[in-house]
Amino acid sequence: MSDEEHHFESKADAGASKTFPQQAGTIRKNGYIVIKNRPCKVVEVSTSKTGKHGHAKCHFVGIDIFTGKKLEDIVPSSHNCDVPHVNRTDYQLIDISEDGFVSLLTETGGTKDDLRLPTDESLLSQIKDGFSEGKDLVVSVMSAMGEEQICALKDIGPK
Secondary structure, eight states, rough: OOOOOOOOOOOOTTOOOOOEEGGGOOTTSSSSEEEEEEEOOOOOOEEEOOOOOOOEEEOOOOOOOOOOOOOEEEEETTTTEEEOOOEEEEEEEEOOOSSEEEEEETTTOEEEEEEEEEHHHHHHHHHHHHHHHTTTEEEEEEEEEEEEEEEEEEEEEEE
């Protein structure tokens, strides 16, 4: 047809949506939900009876998976809610830079240098202490809705 070449900007997620719809009545405790544009883990769900307008309502209490803030939302149980795609990936810790960024080894052998140290004090001290002792550390990185953060730490023994 045409001789001109088309160049497409490639993204690792192939243009996939950051969330998917799920009926509010089917979301359970320990699931995930988007409240006020933040990915949250559901800690409490209560359902009210149908009122005179015929909709049962679901009351969600969630904790933001990155900031730890408590958020609440009330949605009719027949309506759809956004549920974030949440991924956990393990990386080996290579280095910690002075400006608070970590250098991680990916499964393919490349490095990932765009993550900051976590803000959680106990996790932060565990990572720094383990690294200064020369231990081999594996960090779990949780990603959802375009954000990433270190959420857990495993010690796989001395180097």
